[in-house]
Amino acid sequence: MKRALIIGLVVGIAMSAGCVAMADAPAPYVDIGFRHGNLRNAQENIVQAWELVDQAQYxxxxxxxxxxxxxxxxxxxxxxxxxxxxxxxxxxxY
Structure with a gap:
């Protein structure tokens, strides 16, 4: 009984982690526009970081x-x- 519960928990955690890993990358430039260059640059860096983490995972x-x-x-x-x-x-x- 306990073994089945533990196996179920492990499988559930693995599945939820897989869902996060497969989630879409943050969309670049959404709602930032051209008025906020520093925010846009920061957002570009976030997208790049996401892609690099994705590559590391693979x-x-x-x-x-x-x-x-x-x-x-x-x-x-x-x-x-x-x-x-x-x-x-x-x-x-602003």
Whole structure:
């Protein structure tokens, strides 16, 4: 009984990590526009970082202990924050 539960948990965690690993990269230049060059450049770097992490995952057969997938989650969040920063700046007339 306990063994089946543990196996089920391990399989569930592996499947959820795989879903994150297969998620789409942050879309470049979304909602940033040309008014915010520094934010746009930061966003380009996020997209590039995502692609490099993706390549590292592939090169290592996705055996990076979940850390690369977590890095991609954080990159996705950073991309969202940049979009909100641009929206805020637009709202304030900058």
């Amino acid at each position: 090169a290592n057969d996705y055996q990076l202990g979940g850390h690369a997938a977590r890095a991609k989650e954080l990159l996705f969040e950073a991309n969202q924050e940049l979009r909100m920063a641009a929206t805020s700046a637009n709202h304030h007339g």
